[in-house]
Amino acid sequence: MTEPTAPVASEPQPASGVSRRGLLGVSAGAAVAGVAVGFGGGYATRAAAAPADEASPATAPASLDAPIPFRGAHQAGIVTPAQDRMHFVALDVVTKDRAQLVDLLKKWTRAAERMTVGAEAAPGGVVGGGPYGVPQDTGEAFGLPASGLTVTIGFGPSLFDDRFGLAARRPTALQALPAFRGDDLDPTRSGGDLCIQACANDPQVAVHAVRNVVRLGFGVVSVRWSQLGFGRTSSTSTTQATPRNLFGFKDGTNNLKAEEPAEIDDHVWVSTADVPGAAAWMAGGTYLVARRIRMHIEVWDRTNLQDQQDTIGRTKAAGAPLGKEKEFDEPDFALKGADNEPAIPVDAHVRLAHSSNLNGIKILRRGYNFTDGTDGVGHLDAGLFFIAFVRDPGKQFVPMQQALAAKDVLNEYIEHNGSALFACPPGVAEGGYWGDALFA
Amino acid sequence: MTEPTAPVASEPQPASGVSRRGLLGVSAGAAVAGVAVGFGGGYATRAAAAPADEASPATAPASLDAPIPFRGAHQAGIVTPAQDRMHFVALDVVTKDRAQLVDLLKKWTRAAERMTVGAEAAPGGVVGGGPYGVPQDTGEAFGLPASGLTVTIGFGPSLFDDRFGLAARRPTALQALPAFRGDDLDPTRSGGDLCIQACANDPQVAVHAVRNVVRLGFGVVSVRWSQLGFGRTSSTSTTQATPRNLFGFKDGTNNLKAEEPAEIDDHVWVSTADVPGAAAWMAGGTYLVARRIRMHIEVWDRTNLQDQQDTIGRTKAAGAPLGKEKEFDEPDFALKGADNEPAIPVDAHVRLAHSSNLNGIKILRRGYNFTDGTDGVGHLDAGLFFIAFVRDPGKQFVPMQQALAAKDVLNEYIEHNGSALFACPPGVAEGGYWGDALFA
Numbered sequence: 001m002t003e004p005t006a007p008v009a010s011e012p013q014p015a016s017g018v019s020r021r022g023l024l025g026v027s028a029g030a031a032v033a034g035v036a037v038g039f040g041g042g043y044a045t046r047a048a049a050a051p052a053d054e055a056s057p058a059t060a061p062a063s064l065d066a067p068i069p070f071r072g073a074h075q076a077g078i079v080t081p082a083q084d085r086m087h088f089v090a091l092d093v094v095t096k097d098r099a100q101l102v103d104l105l106k107k108w109t110r111a112a113e114r115m116t117v118g119a120e121a122a123p124g125g126v127v128g129g130g131p132y133g134v135p136q137d138t139g140e141a142f143g144l145p146a147s148g149l150t151v152t153i154g155f156g157p158s159l160f161d162d163r164f165g166l167a168a169r170r171p172t173a174l175q176a177l178p179a180f181r182g183d184d185l186d187p188t189r190s191g192g193d194l195c196i197q198a199c200a201n202d203p204q205v206a207v208h209a210v211r212n213v214v215r216l217g218f219g220v221v222s223v224r225w226s227q228l229g230f231g232r233t234s235s236t237s238t239t240q241a242t243p244r245n246l247f248g249f250k251d252g253t254n255n256l257k258a259e260e261p262a263e264i265d266d267h268v269w270v271s272t273a274d275v276p277g278a279a280a281w282m283a284g285g286t287y288l289v290a291r292r293i294r295m296h297i298e299v300w301d302r303t304n305l306q307d308q309q310d311t312i313g314r315t316k317a318a319g320a321p322l323g324k325e326k327e328f329d330e331p332d333f334a335l336k337g338a339d340n341e342p343a344i345p346v347d348a349h350v351r352l353a354h355s356s357n358l359n360g361i362k363i364l365r366r367g368y369n370f371t372d373g374t375d376g377v378g379h380l381d382a383g384l385f386f387i388a389f390v391r392d393p394g395k396q397f398v399p400m401q402q403a404l405a406a407k408d409v410l411n412e413y414i415e416h417n418g419s420a421l422f423a424c425p426p427g428v429a430e431g432g433y434w435g436d437a438l439f440a
Numbered sequence: 441m442t443e444p445t446a447p448v449a450s451e452p453q454p455a456s457g458v459s460r461r462g463l464l465g466v467s468a469g470a471a472v473a474g475v476a477v478g479f480g481g482g483y484a485t486r487a488a489a490a491p492a493d494e495a496s497p498a499t500a501p502a503s504l505d506a507p508i509p510f511r512g513a514h515q516a517g518i519v520t521p522a523q524d525r526m527h528f529v530a531l532d533v534v535t536k537d538r539a540q541l542v543d544l545l546k547k548w549t550r551a552a553e554r555m556t557v558g559a560e561a562a563p564g565g566v567v568g569g570g571p572y573g574v575p576q577d578t579g580e581a582f583g584l585p586a587s588g589l590t591v592t593i594g595f596g597p598s599l600f601d602d603r604f605g606l607a608a609r610r611p612t613a614l615q616a617l618p619a620f621r622g623d624d625l626d627p628t629r630s631g632g633d634l635c636i637q638a639c640a641n642d643p644q645v646a647v648h649a650v651r652n653v654v655r656l657g658f659g660v661v662s663v664r665w666s667q668l669g670f671g672r673t674s675s676t677s678t679t680q681a682t683p684r685n686l687f688g689f690k691d692g693t694n695n696l697k698a699e700e701p702a703e704i705d706d707h708v709w710v711s712t713a714d715v716p717g718a719a720a721w722m723a724g725g726t727y728l729v730a731r732r733i734r735m736h737i738e739v740w741d742r743t744n745l746q747d748q749q750d751t752i753g754r755t756k757a758a759g760a761p762l763g764k765e766k767e768f769d770e771p772d773f774a775l776k777g778a779d780n781e782p783a784i785p786v787d788a789h790v791r792l793a794h795s796s797n798l799n800g801i802k803i804l805r806r807g808y809n810f811t812d813g814t815d816g817v818g819h820l821d822a823g824l825f826f827i828a829f830v831r832d833p834g835k836q837f838v839p840m841q842q843a844l845a846a847k848d849v850l851n852e853y854i855e856h857n858g859s860a861l862f863a864c865p866p867g868v869a870e871g872g873y874w875g876d877a878l879f880a
Contacts, residue, residue: 131746139688203670215741222818230643248579301655306571378662
């Protein structure tokens, strides 16, 4: 890596509707491996990245360093095999100028696509336009590979007020979530006009993506809240081992998986039939539900093994449904133990959350473990940042959470203190930008 | 991994002074690879770990998964090549009973040693003593390898008051840090009777270590503050590439390195001559200075490249001292540019922090980048959790920070809002426990 010895002219910005890949004169496949040539003479690129499988963002990349394709029918970062680390930010729009917002969405799209191949957020990179230019990338990921970065956008219900003329285009399914029993929501950890979810296998790459998105938005958006997730607590692919949450249990064994496309179509992607008329822009999209779930780990840690296992409905070490032996054995809710009581108690988490007890409801979970300092009264502030992608929150997340909030014995140990809902538009086509169909 | 089919008797606790390795009947070398046999029949171990080089905690392990030796002349986690992730906790002692504190230090020592080889924190592991036993490990790292975990303890100045009879044993060098110009310290992010630094290549393993340490301390200690570091921002070994901080600059190029043992002896380890009399327990130890440095990244990101480079004194892309070409070129503070001004400005960070301008002062930096949600007014709360290990804070960190606080132009972009100092005792000998010489 060397520095340029002379000021470097910025790459011109692509006009709306012009493919950045076309602009760069490289094919989609070459854009990944050949980025060092494409972006301004080589100085503005990060480390060389291995070629990715271009087939789909749902395909596991060849290595943890490799890039995930940005464009496609659906946004990446949803059925993409869950990366190890996450930085999530919710933003409020501070302008009332629709054109500024659209301009930002275009800039963000370009930045996200660049960063996912391991390039700097904008042309000019970390060394700017010569010594008196302001660097166009903050630089902390310079030299790091693509690291499987995905950047995913969502639009909150509050975006569809009268500021930007979007009220008529709000999908019926995008309603603020109802209050749930036991909620203790902090408004400073809830809501938001927009969200950006950045996931990567290197946290520096995920943080870099959010930070540059925020930077590009100065004067147009401001940070409402953000959350770092240090470790994934869901698998979204059969190629991944099930991780453990901070209760020490395997989490998401029964999660929807990328390898079940029919299930994903049924439960995750919005179909054209779901969004007639002015909300048709959401076809191919999905809804993101975020819940910051503080775990009272101190109380949990004082309970005995049987209580813990009865609460979850699975064994702690293996993750098997109670009464079964292996993690992926099907739970048998009719099975009784030696005491003639149900092997999986009636108020166990897996029983209440299981699709067979929720009229077939399934969700795609993609959450992360977090720890954020202390709670101020002598404990670690730790828990699970729950993210789920669903086709219709009112028909999936809401009834599921109502059932859990009413009966789940796990509630003794957790507290929902942040909540947000976002509509994630479909993937970006060549030449398009995030939300283009909404603003068209 | 299978679950035990019958309740498992707990391993007896080693009596004070008995080597745990001796107790387990395995040699030090075998303890690492053979841990599955050693700890209670195999159920309580995590994933198999590769054998470590037992020579020294300063030796880079064979892989990111491998264990780092716990015992030795010095504590691990200091000159150990900096792992990728960190969880740090400062604790206050809430008992006045010295025996309870000593008992906890023994339990912590055992837990730390167990966790560093990839075992659960205490015998009984995640499945406890049968169904009605409380799990002796919280379980979220069950199945994960050792991941290079190191667990390092420090004692704060406040521990040496009249509660535990330690006042006379306080080393002269362990004085609360003076106020520095520009400090904006938050008492809820500062100080502490004790600290535990857990570093690992998997954040789940580092968080697990801190969480189990906190758990073992219920009723004896409470959490004062904690900090997650998502990525290392220093190299402590010539085998490591220099990482970048959140200003996008390579950080710690000139850091002390494990491969320079004479320098480490001169600048990091406390010698017997430093601590005569009642403070002799600190020989072989070191002092840990922690500073939470919020970075005003928004302001920084608006400055041009030359301003940024002049502030740091290095080029952004390559990390070369200004006027030179390569990262590891020696800075030339006499060199002048075409304008006849110093190539490295008189108020540049590297000039002020360089040993040649500080009467030879050097420190071992081992900090981490952090991001902790938002600041409440629209920005990310991000920065650098500075950790330095020094032989004498009053002769090294204090004059260095006084020089920086007075003149460093970087102060325009940063704010120290947390601060703490701890005395890290020497390494634990076979049969010993953390701080045994202090409490003897």
